Amino acid sequence: MPQTYVLDASAFIYGMFPGGELVTPPKVYAEVKDEASALKLEMLTGLAVREPEIRHVEEVKKEARETGDIMRLSPSDVDLLALAAEERAAGKDVAILSDDYAVQNVARKMGLAILPLHQKRIKYKIVWEKRCIGCNRTFPEGDVCPVCGSPLKLRKRSAKR
Ligand SMILES: [Zn+2]
Structure with missing residues (x-):
């Protein structure tokens, strides 16, 4: 306890x-x-x-x-x-x-x-990332890809703990 x-x-x-x-x-x-x-x-x-x-x-x-x-x-x-x-x-x-x-x-x-008070415990760790719609690279934050200049879209990825 x-x-x-x-x-x-x-x-x-x-x-x-x-x-x-x-x-x-x-x-x-x-x-x-x-x-x-x-x-x-x-x-x-x-x-x-x-x-x-x-x-x-x-x-x-x-x-x-x-x-x-x-x-x-x-x-x-x-x-x-x-x-x-x-x-x-x-x-x-x-x-x-x-x-x-x-x-x-x-x-x-x-x-x-x-x-947790009400929600169920999450079994998977959720990782949020920004994925470039142009080159598919991922970044932790930002709106524009620093590599190719395309927009970044927010994506959720689950990773086993
Ligand atoms: Zn890119």
């Missing part, structure tokens, strides 16, 4: 609070504190709202660029993942509570435990 849980906005909305240490970044907290979950937040006396260190934010961005999820991650998502990476670096047994597909995908890439 993880000792620390990093909470996504959906975890607050669904009211899923397992026992243990609960942490969330300020951006996620700001999203939910005015919502219907305000009451539940008040009950969460053990909740720590903490900004992740910049080096972990950079680490998450790097990993998300590699999986092609960078464009799908909101600043809150990046902070969420960064906070989980930080907790793990501090020696904690940590799990992220999130239903967000891109968050799950990047967490998997980083080897971070994730507990």
